[in-house]
Amino acid sequence: MQTIVGHMEARRRLARAVASGQVSHAYLFTGPESIGKTALALDFARLLECERPDLTTGDPCGECSSCRTIAHSNHPDVTLVEAAEGKRLLGVDTVREVAHLANLTPSAGRWRIFIIPAAEAMTPNTVNALLKTLEEPPPGVVLMLTSAEPETLLPTLISRCQSVPLQPLSAAEVTRALIERWGMDATAAHELAVLANGRIGWAVRAMEHPEMREERRQQLAQMLTLTAASRDERIRAAAALAADGDTARRALELWTLWWRDVTLAACGATHLTSEGAPRAEAERQGRALGPQRAEAFLRALLAAKVALDTNANPRLTFEVLLLDLPHLAAAPGRR
Numbered sequence: 001m002q003t004i005v006g007h008m009e010a011r012r013r014l015a016r017a018v019a020s021g022q023v024s025h026a027y028l029f030t031g032p033e034s035i036g037k038t039a040l041a042l043d044f045a046r047l048l049e050c051e052r053p054d055l056t057t058g059d060p061c062g063e064c065s066s067c068r069t070i071a072h073s074n075h076p077d078v079t080l081v082e083a084a085e086g087k088r089l090l091g092v093d094t095v096r097e098v099a100h101l102a103n104l105t106p107s108a109g110r111w112r113i114f115i116i117p118a119a120e121a122m123t124p125n126t127v128n129a130l131l132k133t134l135e136e137p138p139p140g141v142v143l144m145l146t147s148a149e150p151e152t153l154l155p156t157l158i159s160r161c162q163s164v165p166l167q168p169l170s171a172a173e174v175t176r177a178l179i180e181r182w183g184m185d186a187t188a189a190h191e192l193a194v195l196a197n198g199r200i201g202w203a204v205r206a207m208e209h210p211e212m213r214e215e216r217r218q219q220l221a222q223m224l225t226l227t228a229a230s231r232d233e234r235i236r237a238a239a240a241l242a243a244d245g246d247t248a249r250r251a252l253e254l255w256t257l258w259w260r261d262v263t264l265a266a267c268g269a270t271h272l273t274s275e276g277a278p279r280a281e282a283e284r285q286g287r288a289l290g291p292q293r294a295e296a297f298l299r300a301l302l303a304a305k306v307a308l309d310t311n312a313n314p315r316l317t318f319e320v321l322l323l324d325l326p327h328l329a330a331a332p333g334r335r
């Protein structure tokens with residue numbers, strides 16, 4: 001039974017590791033927010049613990065008691081390690097508890113698995129508490145870390161994990177999953193996939209929340225025209241996009257995803273995650289700007305993310321960003 005959407009290449013690679021008995025003691029799943037990194041780690045945990053896995057496809061059976069208990073988050077040997085309620089950072093005590101549990105023998109399955117989403121939410125102290133388990137893992141222990149910002153992780157952490165880089169899904173994959181698994185009609189599924197930019201997790205949340213879709217529709221429409229905006233228009237746009245810290249964060253995330261496509265298009269790539277009008281505009285702007293200018297602004301977007309994470313003023317951050325954005329004439333027929 002296939003449980004997750006996309007990421008076929010990574011799933012086949014993990015299935016080969018299980019089939020050949022070469023399971024690593026630590027994995028790091030990387031890629032943008034909400035593309036299914038934790039879902040893939042959980043799927044891998046099911047594959048490892050499953051009593052009747054299909055190792056050619058990488059699918060756990062979905063029916064044995066291991067598969068069912070993991071799906072219901074109550075398998076005794078599979079632990080999802082998360083920050084305490086209301087906290088952003090993973091506590092050092094939580095990680096010490098992982099180190100302690102890792103030394104116990106598995107109680108039900110063959111493996112003792114710890115899934116740590118958002119590994120960047122560990123302070124150097126917390127990472128240190130985990131290092132011994134990473135360096136001298138007790139037999140049968142598998143640590144699965146995920147991160148949307150692997151460039152911020154400590155090298156000591158990265159070097160001890162096998163990296164599993166994941167890409168955003170294609171709009172076609174998202175559309176198909178929304179139709180087949182969530183029963184959406186084709187038009188609505190396609191519209192949602194355009195807004196999702198390859199992030200199935202976002203699409204599933206937005207299905208229930210029309211206000212998420214509306215905010216994104218407006219932000220995306222605005223972003224596509226900003227290169228043609230005057231200085232005054234840019235200042236006004238900064239105020240709207242950075243209305244508050246959370247809005248600013250979401251706008252920046254969306255903008256970065258879309259601008260990755262502008263940069264890819266500038267380099268002549270054709271495998272973009274955007275679809276429809278955003279894709280056409282990414283291709284047009286990328287071609288007009290060229291790789292150097294597109295990449296320079298992608299770096300500015302990433303720097304703005306770091307600034308917001310360290311509590312910079314959202315509105316000022318967006319003003320600086322928008323004044324950095326290269327100017328391009330609007331596409332014929334726009335504005």
Ligand SMILES: [Zn+2]
Pocket residue numbers: 049050051052053060061062063064065066067068
């Ligand atoms: Zn199973």
